[in-house]
Amino acid sequence: xxxxxxxRAVRRxxxxxxxxxxxxxxxxxxxxxxxxxxxxxxxxxxxxxxxxGGAAEIMSELGPEHLRLLRFCSSRSxxxxxxxxxxxxxxxxxxxxxxxRERGLVSIHQPVSAGxxxxxxxxxxxxxxxxx
Amino acid sequence: xxxxxxxxxxxxxxxxxxxxxxxxxxFGVGKTTxxxxxxxxxxxxxxEDMSEPSSLVDQxxxxxxxxxxxxxxxxxxxxxxxxxxxxxxGTPGQRRFWFMWDELAYGALGAVVMADTRRLADxxxxxxxxxRNGMPFVVAVNCFDEARRYPSETMRSALNLTDDxxxxxxxxxxxxxxxxxxxxxxxxxxxxxxxxxxxxxxx
Numbered sequence: 202x203x204x205x206x207x208x209r210a211v212r213r214x215x216x217x218x219x220x221x222x223x224x225x226x227x228x229x230x231x232x233x234x235x236x237x238x239x240x241x242x243x244x245x246x247x248x249x250x251x252x253x254g255g256a257a258e259i260m261s262e263l264g265p266e267h268l269r270l271l272r273f274c275s276s277r278s279x280x281x282x283x284x285x286x287x288x289x290x291x292x293x294x295x296x297x298x299x300x301x302r303e304r305g306l307v308s309i310h311q312p313v314s315a316g317x318x319x320x321x322x323x324x325x326x327x328x329x330x331x332x333x
Numbered sequence: 334x335x336x337x338x339x340x341x342x343x344x345x346x347x348x349x350x351x352x353x354x355x356x357x358x359x360f361g362v363g364k365t366t367x368x369x370x371x372x373x374x375x376x377x378x379x380x381e382d383m384s385e386p387s388s389l390v391d392q393x394x395x396x397x398x399x400x401x402x403x404x405x406x407x408x409x410x411x412x413x414x415x416x417x418x419x420x421x422x423g424t425p426g427q428r429r430f431w432f433m434w435d436e437l438a439y440g441a442l443g444a445v446v447m448a449d450t451r452r453l454a455d456x457x458x459x460x461x462x463x464x465r466n467g468m469p470f471v472v473a474v475n476c477f478d479e480a481r482r483y484p485s486e487t488m489r490s491a492l493n494l495t496d497d498x499x500x501x502x503x504x505x506x507x508x509x510x511x512x513x514x515x516x517x518x519x520x521x522x523x524x525x526x527x528x529x530x531x532x533x534x535x536x
Binding site: 243284312320322325 | 349351375410413417418420422436440515516519520522527
């Protein structure tokens with residue numbers, strides 16, 4: 202991770218302009234760091250960026266989209282939910298989430314496919330759908 | 334699927350079980366209609382690397398350096414309880430979108446392949462894909478008012494479906510009808526599981 206804040210350059214280049222290309226939001230990156238993030242993985246806030254040690258440093262590394270994303274994470278949403286809420290491409294949201302995870306700000310709960318082998322869970326799903 | 338408690342320790346709150354269902358089929362077959370009749374649907378944007386086949390199809394004159402394409406999927410969510418959420422992904426069925434499907438299919442409960450009797454061939458790529466990947470699927474024939482009706486057996490043989498794949502008639506505009514399609518899929522997955530057949534596609 203570089204010490205220089207890439208967001209500053211993005212903000213300088215675009216000012217208040219809203220028409221920012223998706224990959225400008227990710228400072229040109231196309232792949233998230235760390236472990237793969239499933240589109241239905243659940244995201245929860247692990248800690249506030251304002252609390253704890255190194256708060257000022259962490260805040261200076263985050264862009265406005267990171268902070269927007271963090272605000273939405275408090276509702277325990279899936280990655281796909283967050284992408285639609287923020288109207289950002291899935292790939293961009295994954296990269297921003299990986300940044301937040303790297304700084305210990307969010308927990309990402311990867312789904313495991315065990316539920317698909319559990320007849321009890323599937324029957325519960327069928328029963329619930331019937332009541333729709 | 335239940336969630337594994339991830340890298341973060343000390344987080345003991347229960348996380349909901351997420352069930353992922355794919356809705357596939359040709360252009361204009363009623364995927365959006367089906368997803369929106371049972372859930373609140375929102376567009377999910379994906380910006381993906383362009384695959385080789387799509388670069389032949391998509392007109393790139395003047396934008397030769399463009400290597401990504403924006404694909405919107407229909408994304409629906411049915412919150413059954415605090416602990417159980419069903420996610421629906423309506424995905425374009427053309428073969429050139431298959432690059433997105435591998436990810437979508439991973440960990441999915443199964444798929445609904447939608448068909449229109451006037452353009453039956455449009456759903457062949459979807460059926461091909463799910464047969465190959467071993468994921469449970471049902472075929473839902475969307476009964477458009479102006480489309481001719483055929484006996485199930487005729488459609489099954491036209492689609493070359495094996496006996497164990499359920500085929501249903503539906504009206505995607507009707508919530509109850511769309512709901513029945515989803516229930517049929519889940520029951521099919523349960524039946525396959527009970528008969529000991531492998532459910533989760535290998536990645």
